[in-house]
Amino acid sequence: xxxxxxxxxxxxxxxxxxxxxxxxxxxxxxxxxxxxxxxxxxxxxxxxxxxxxxxxxxxxxxxxxxxxxxxxxxxxxxxxxxxxxxxxxxxxxxxxxxxxxxxxxxxx
Amino acid sequence: xxxxxxxxxxxxxxxxxxxxxxxxxxxxxxxxxxxxxxxxxxxxxxxxxxxxxxxxxxxxxxxxxxxxxxxxxxxxxxxxxxxxxxxxxxxxxxxxxxxxxxxxxxxxxxxxxxxxxxx
Numbered sequence: 001x002x003x004x005x006x007x008x009x010x011x012x013x014x015x016x017x018x019x020x021x022x023x024x025x026x027x028x029x030x031x032x033x034x035x036x037x038x039x040x041x042x043x044x045x046x047x048x049x050x051x052x053x054x055x056x057x058x059x060x061x062x063x064x065x066x067x068x069x070x071x072x073x074x075x076x077x078x079x080x081x082x083x084x085x086x087x088x089x090x091x092x093x094x095x096x097x098x099x100x101x102x103x104x105x106x107x108x
Numbered sequence: 109x110x111x112x113x114x115x116x117x118x119x120x121x122x123x124x125x126x127x128x129x130x131x132x133x134x135x136x137x138x139x140x141x142x143x144x145x146x147x148x149x150x151x152x153x154x155x156x157x158x159x160x161x162x163x164x165x166x167x168x169x170x171x172x173x174x175x176x177x178x179x180x181x182x183x184x185x186x187x188x189x190x191x192x193x194x195x196x197x198x199x200x201x202x203x204x205x206x207x208x209x210x211x212x213x214x215x216x217x218x219x220x221x222x223x224x225x226x227x
Contacts, residue, residue, distance in 0.1 A: 001170065034213040036154075043203055043217035044154065055215065087154055091212030095142075095167035099154040 002026055002093050004100035006086075012108040019075040021103045023088035028068045032092040035064055035073045038102075039084045047086075048073065075105075083107050109133040111204045113221035119198075120227050125191040127221055129204030136185045137162040140209025143187045145178060147200040148220075155200075159207065160187050194225045 003026040013019055023033065031051035036044040046055040048064035051071060061076045075082055088100040115127035129143070136143060144159040158168035160178045168176050172191070180187040191198060201222050205214035 032212065036214075038154075043205075043219055044214070045217075046213055046215045049211065049213045049215075089154075089156075089213065094212050095159060096170070097144075097156045097159075097212070099146075099156060102153040 001096070002029060002090050002098055004088050004090060004098055006088060006100035006103045008103060009101075010104045010106060012106050013078055014108045015078050015080055017078050019073075019078055019082070019105055021073040021075075021086055021105070023066075023071040023073070023100050025069045025071075025090060025092075029090040029092035031067045032090055032094075033064075033066070033071050034089045034091070035062075036087045036089065037082075037084050038087065039081075044087065078105070109206065109216045111206065111216060111218035113202060113204050113218045115221055115223070117222060117224060119194055119223060119225050121195055121225055122193055125189070125194050125198065125223055125225070127189045127202055127204075127223070129187050129189075129218060131185045131187070131206075134206075136180060136187065137182050142207040143178075143180065144205050144207060144214060145189045146203045146205055146214070147198075148203070149197075149200045157189065157191075157202075196225050199223065199225045 005024045007022045035048040038044040052064045063074045087102045110132045112130045119125045142159045145157040158178045175192045177190040201220040203220045205217040
């Protein structure tokens with residue numbers, strides 16, 4: 001099983017600041033990694049797929065990078081609606097899928 | 109494409125949890141689409157439960173495999189989840205979701221159905 005470890009657990013930032021979230025895999029997942037955003041009381045939404053591709057309708061302030069075992073989701077300038085939970089997910093082990101434990105981005 | 113979960117909100121310990129996901133706006137028999145279940149205990153993260161293809165092929169999380177069955181009903185454009193021998197640890201929001209062709213990622217989600225395991 002591929003384990004995904006996200007850090008930090010909580011990120012406290014102000015609107016307009018840059019957010020950098022990390023996802024580390026227990027073994028290489030190449031670039032087969034996605035990022036999701038989940039707001040309280042809502043379903044997750046796909047943000048980034050295959051490490052660096054924005055999903056349809058996702059603003060350009062969201063970007064993903066990385067390959068192998070280390071990945072980063074960057075939000076260049078936080079908007080009020082960006083304060084939420086973020087999860088990574090790998091498909092390297094298709095059809096067996098795993099999610100990371102999540103990072104909460106909260107208002108400082 | 110829309111997905112909607114339905115089923116009992118309360119299940120007794122040791123019984124079987126059953127949920128159905130109704131798909132609208134697309135055929136569940138569409139080539140290359142996989143249909144999945146993900147759960148989220150209150151205040152915790154996401155856990156993949158399993159996926160099904162319209163042909164009936166299934167893929168399960170190894171940690172749940174002994175208790176999970178996912179099936180598809182193409183005539184009703186629905187797929188279903190059964191989780192046996194539930195305990196309080198199975199209390200969670202259950203989401204159904206879809207994976208598009210050659211994707212591997214969940215690009216459409218249902219709003220979720222909260223299931224509480226309690227006597």
